[in-house]
Amino acid sequence: MRALVVVAAAVAASSATYHPTAALAAQESSADAVMWLQRIYTASDRLNYTGIFVYQRGDQVKTSSIVHLVDSQGVHERLETLDGAPSEVLRSNEEVKCYLPQTMTLKIDRQIGSRPFMGIRADPQELAKYYHIRKGETERIAGLECQAIIFEPKDNMRYGHKLWVDVNSGMQLKAKTFDENHELVEQFTFTQIQVGGRIDKELVRSRYAGKGRDWRIERSGMVAADLASNGWLLGSLPPGYEKVTELKRNVGATADVGHIVVSDGLAAVSVFIEPLTDKVTQAPLGLSRQGAANVYIKRLANHLVTVVGEVPADSVKLIANGVEFHPRQ
């Protein structure tokens, strides 16, 4: 019981306001935490690794294997889900292929005139405006000593994050996302990982490659676009969120969907805009949720606007409500 009270106090303290006496220590801890974030970026660009990780949200647990290989031709990755329906995701630099054998579907995600993959990288100074960043405890994960880093949001427009970084390699081995009630939204955890060393290129090749003749291929066909010049504006963004990219693309079987991505550096929200058709008029309007993502759908000027992101419901709602259409005369 005493333990419980201590724990409750600790939880309460973590959400309490800033203590001036602790400000200096907090500042040091924060600077240190930022350094760790930079280490994660470097490590994820340069390291070779193979491992098994577990993804969990709600009562769903998925185990996957992942291989990450960097060579003279760039970055190659392969992810395979190990339980439930088989699926495979392959990345070769800017191109991502999702093999879904159950439906014989191959989804190819590639941006024409590509920008760096996973373009969103936080500027630590900017991040500190919207998150209290601090170092947590050290903990052993997948047999490796890890340093925890905590990102506690300063408002209700983004989730909290806790990341665990391998002290030696800088590899991120675990990530937890918490909602506005401090409840776990989702988590990734490596249960086994081998960092460094030679990796056979066979390991980043699809087991379905070359057998795809009968598969249905869906290409994302992403091209940079200027939706603003067509009259589409995002009138309200939560503090710290900025437009990251603006595209035209295919989403599933629908062509020419506008796709705007906004991010605060840690959280990202996608806004999809497409003309109303028979298919999309069936979409349920308003707020809904799938897994870790909140979804808000509305109709505007004969278009369907779909906002999705791993952010609080209030954020997707605010962004969706702010989508405006001002056709040019």
Added chain:
Amino acid sequence: MKEQVSAMVDGELTDHECEDCVQRIREDRDFREETWEVYHLIGDTLRGLIAPPVVARVRAKLAQEPVVLAARFAKPSTHRAAWVALSAAASIAAVALVGWMALPLFSGSSQQWVGTKVAESQQRTAVPRAQGVDDYLLAHQRFTPSSAMSGIAPYVRTVSEENQSR
């Protein structure tokens, strides 16, 4: 009575009050058989000693009484009053939740999954599950920043669902 016991285990009673309290526990059979057991269960949960059958029983009980208490631990001052009012199964759920939030303080791993499920089941009820948005979510994954995991790991969020929902 429960308040007094709670205060006692928190070390907030004088020696004399403690004796008095223990005496009352001895005399109160209902309390001994139910509440006391629950308090020990709470302690065991926090120490990671809870046995899987107990977890299953708690979960079954929880299914019968959907008590929403997720945010209640945010303010320590209201903590005890809220505590007393809770039914036994809900109390355990609360502890499982707190235990999970405080996980870094402990090293058990099974607790984490239990607590998470509890939180999840209570929270998700209000908002309907999205329909037909798999394609949008998949399209979105590429732009997920490193808050989750680097590279293609975040795709696992959607690829497994895609396969099942068609």
